[in-house]
Amino acid sequence: MKQAKSLGEFEILILAALIRLGDQAYGVAIRDEIESRSGRPVSIGALYPTLSRLEKKAYVTSSIGEPTAVRGGRAKRYYALTAHGVKQLEKSSHILFKMLHGLPGWPTGTTS
Amino acid sequence: MKQAKSLGEFEILILAALIRLGDQAYGVAIRDEIESRSGRPVSIGALYPTLSRLEKKAYVTSSIGEPTAVRGGRAKRYYALTAHGVKQLEKSSHILFKMLHGLPGWPTGTTS
DNA sequence: GTTATTTAATATACATTGTAAGTATTATCA
């Protein structure tokens, strides 16, 4: 079996969102983060199976939080990257960067 | 709802390689371009089916060249992006950029 | 206190993309 498999495109987006969200990374927040930052639509039903696979591969861990005192305040499942997950994300993003930077349409210089 | 489907990770790499290779983009050259530029291994058997799917989706076109007078100089199939393919690649690379830039491990500042 | 509404997570089923292993074709070299 070949190790060092590369992440899929959606997996990359999810892992990036986890870093950006820090300790507030639960399902709906992850969806919102990806959609608002990138404009890419994310269906909630697409998200959870992918999170579940990332967890099975030990790129993320998850834990259930406390219910909150707001309407619908069901306990959330929070996700966090493992060191392994960070490494994989860096690897995949480097590969993409090396292939994409400088091409037409690739943002130049600093952006925010 | 179903509009502007995003490209897979490998598809992105292939389309980027096509731009970089210009009129020299045939199977083996595409493989070499991705491997030498990014370090990501590409099996030739993984490449052709993906090229074929990209062609079916009208992101690329292909044409057979002339045999060349070198050992094993079988006629090559050359691939090129369509305008549609360029647009899709730009869309996907923008999404990735927006999610990835600024994260730990993301190359900073000027591109080499 | 029973029912409605809200937020969130899970389950199911299927479509798309990614990949290896093996096969075929066509060229030159010895």
Place this chain on the structure above:
DNA sequence: TGATAATACTTACAATGTATATTAAATAAC
């Protein structure tokens, strides 16, 4: 003419991506 090299194609399957539907748990409203 048999060996070898470069390239392409085929097949079969694994992994990833996705939508729809359902369940769960909380408060609000009556």
